[in-house]
Amino acid sequence: MFPTPIERAPRATRFTYRAALYVSLAVWLLPMAGVALTSVRSIDDLNRGNLWGWPSEFRLVENYTAVFADTRMAQFILNSVLITVPAVAGAVALACMAGFALAKFRFRGNLALFVIFIAGNLVPFQILMIPVRNLTIEIGIYDTRWALILFHAAFQTGFCTLFMRNFIKQLPDDMLDAARNDGLSEFQIFRHIVLPLVRPAIAAIAALTFTFVWNDYFWSLVLVQSDDVRPLTAGLQSLRGMWLASWHLISAGSIVAAIPPVLIFFFMQQHFIAGLTSGTPND
Amino acid sequence: MTGASAPGSSSSISAWWWRHQRTLTPLILLAPACLLFAIFVIIPIGMSLSLSLYDWDGVGPKTWVGFGNFAELFGDPVFFTALKNNLLWLLIYLAAPMLGLLLALFLNQGVRGIRPIRALFLMPFVVSQVVIGLIFAWFLNPEFGLLNPLLAKLGLGPVAPLENERWAILAVIAAGLWPQTAYCMVLYLTGLTGMRPELIESARLDGARDHTLLWHVVLPQLRPVTFIAAMVCVVSALRSFDLVMIMTAGGPYNSTNVLAYYMYEQTFLSLRYGYAAAIAAVLFGLMACCVAFFLWRLLARERG
Numbered sequence: 001m002f003p004t005p006i007e008r009a010p011r012a013t014r015f016t017y018r019a020a021l022y023v024s025l026a027v028w029l030l031p032m033a034g035v036a037l038t039s040v041r042s043i044d045d046l047n048r049g050n051l052w053g054w055p056s057e058f059r060l061v062e063n064y065t066a067v068f069a070d071t072r073m074a075q076f077i078l079n080s081v082l083i084t085v086p087a088v089a090g091a092v093a094l095a096c097m098a099g100f101a102l103a104k105f106r107f108r109g110n111l112a113l114f115v116i117f118i119a120g121n122l123v124p125f126q127i128l129m130i131p132v133r134n135l136t137i138e139i140g141i142y143d144t145r146w147a148l149i150l151f152h153a154a155f156q157t158g159f160c161t162l163f164m165r166n167f168i169k170q171l172p173d174d175m176l177d178a179a180r181n182d183g184l185s186e187f188q189i190f191r192h193i194v195l196p197l198v199r200p201a202i203a204a205i206a207a208l209t210f211t212f213v214w215n216d217y218f219w220s221l222v223l224v225q226s227d228d229v230r231p232l233t234a235g236l237q238s239l240r241g242m243w244l245a246s247w248h249l250i251s252a253g254s255i256v257a258a259i260p261p262v263l264i265f266f267f268m269q270q271h272f273i274a275g276l277t278s279g280t281p282n283d
Numbered sequence: 284m285t286g287a288s289a290p291g292s293s294s295s296i297s298a299w300w301w302r303h304q305r306t307l308t309p310l311i312l313l314a315p316a317c318l319l320f321a322i323f324v325i326i327p328i329g330m331s332l333s334l335s336l337y338d339w340d341g342v343g344p345k346t347w348v349g350f351g352n353f354a355e356l357f358g359d360p361v362f363f364t365a366l367k368n369n370l371l372w373l374l375i376y377l378a379a380p381m382l383g384l385l386l387a388l389f390l391n392q393g394v395r396g397i398r399p400i401r402a403l404f405l406m407p408f409v410v411s412q413v414v415i416g417l418i419f420a421w422f423l424n425p426e427f428g429l430l431n432p433l434l435a436k437l438g439l440g441p442v443a444p445l446e447n448e449r450w451a452i453l454a455v456i457a458a459g460l461w462p463q464t465a466y467c468m469v470l471y472l473t474g475l476t477g478m479r480p481e482l483i484e485s486a487r488l489d490g491a492r493d494h495t496l497l498w499h500v501v502l503p504q505l506r507p508v509t510f511i512a513a514m515v516c517v518v519s520a521l522r523s524f525d526l527v528m529i530m531t532a533g534g535p536y537n538s539t540n541v542l543a544y545y546m547y548e549q550t551f552l553s554l555r556y557g558y559a560a561a562i563a564a565v566l567f568g569l570m571a572c573c574v575a576f577f578l579w580r581l582l583a584r585e586r587g
Binding site: 003005006007014017018020028034035046049051097105107113119126128130131132150153154155185187190211215218222233240247251254257258261262265269276 | 301304305306308309310312313315316317319320322323324325326327328330331332334388389390391392393394397398400402403404405406407409410411412413414417418419421422424426427428429432433461466469470473475478483487493496497500501518521522524525528529542543546547550556559560563564566567569570574
């Protein structure tokens with residue numbers, strides 16, 4: 001293990017290390033702690049400049065109620081869910097199918113397709129803005145949730161396919177051949193052997209893609225414009241015009257926006273990190 | 284008759300299918316993904332590149348201008364500011380792998396409760412850039428921000444970095460460096476856990492000090508991780524848009540403009556679709572150069 005395990009160090013060093021851990025964590029998350037604290041303050045505290053001190057009164061319930069009661073925050077959250085869940089499901093489903101095809105079948109253009117999926121995912125996606133926006137206008141889905149669902153499903157398919165292909169490639173060929181000799185068709189092999197075995201990969205890729213799509217801001221700005229379909233990220237920014245210097249409300253809104261991906265992350269931590277580090281050779 | 288021929292033909296279809304299913308299955312499985320990816324990603328790249336050769340207001344007819352848009356870019360000071368900012372962004376983001384490595388070395392200990400601590404360090408990466416941008420915009424706000432009271436306690440004067448033409452871009456990039464470093468940290472932590480312990484232990488027995496070890500044993504083993512981390516940083520530096528939009532909207536006086544944001548402005552504020560496409564094409568070219576560089580390094584290393 002590197003660096004030298006701290007257990008081998010004298011007691012004082014171990015104690016110092018633990019203290020350093022907590023201090024550095026506190027500094028690292030200081031901006032977030034500041035936002036969390038401000039989200040429960042009263043406007044008086046902000047006006048008086050009491051930004052770092054103890055809040056003069058706790059307005060947790062009032063502030064968060066205000067966020068939901070005075071704005072369409074609930075609608076934005078619903079929109080984000082209705083966009084993110086189908087987009088992730090679509091991308092993962094397409095990627096499982098494509099990943100199996102690319103991993104376990106030999107045909108001309110296999111590698112080329114794989115490279116295209118990777119390269120397409122690396123492009124600065126802003127280059128897609130004008131054509132994709134025009135496309136959604138032409139087929140009549142501009143300013144609907146479908147525009148975002150279809151685009152995200154398509155774009156995330158690139159990364160998801162790369163991930164699923166590499167995972168499925170590790171499954172032993174002998175196992176699939178044995179199933180073939182037992183008379184299973186390729187689709188049955190996919191459905192009854194491959195899919196159950198790649199469940200951990202599906203969890204990893206779903207958790208990660210959920211975060212990417214949920215946190216998207218650019219496409220929410222480009223492909224939709226009305227509050228009825230706008231997801232949380234774009235909604236939050238639009239509320240800023242209304243809230244102006246009511247930073248306690250902006251803070252509460254930010255916390256609300258951050259909670260779903262943070263929950264996904266903490267509940268699926270191992271999967272999430274496995275997905276994040278999938279490009280590195282050690283897993 | 285018909286009743287007799289129907290099952291006959293269907294069984295010949297299934298026989299035909301059974302003979303060819305090994306070739307047809309991958310095609311059927313690939314078709315939906317390829318179709319969607321082509322429609323929304325691959326074809327639009329080509330459309331954008333070709334649009335960069337036209338003048339277009341988004342509604343009326345397109346006018347062919349050849350490389351006119353690109354010629355105009357060369358005389359456009361805002362374009363050069365945006366380009367310069369993108370390159371600066373890229374350069375500063377390359378600090379993220381280094382900072383991430385330091386953080387990973389610091390956190391790579393098996394002490395009790397280290398897992399949740401590592402997870403908390405990754406938090407900035409998990410939340411949206413919109414939230415990061417809002418946090419920092421407010422953090423740096425001269426009237427209501429958290430920074431100035433903090434500086435005042437240290438006896439330092441009030442600052443307003445986001446309103447300063449010289450400092451604003453650095454403040455925006457710094458906000459982005461925070462989640463980026465967290466990401467690189469996770470990559471390196473995984474790399475460090477996966478390293479071969481026997482190499483390190485034997486070097487230790489030979490009396491190697493930690494910094495020698497780091498340089499000669501650990502870093503070479505981490506090279507693939509460094510490669511991925513650098514590539515991820517380059518990609519996100521070139522895509523940077525959210526933080527600019529949220530924190531400064533390109534201002535003051537375009538000093539924080541980046542190519543992605545300038546393209547967005549030219550499309551929706553100036554309705555110059557062709558010019559915007561030309562900016563996007565430059566961005567695409569930059570990315571292509573970086574990818575080519577990475578591939579070249581990868582091949583060069585594999586050859587030896």
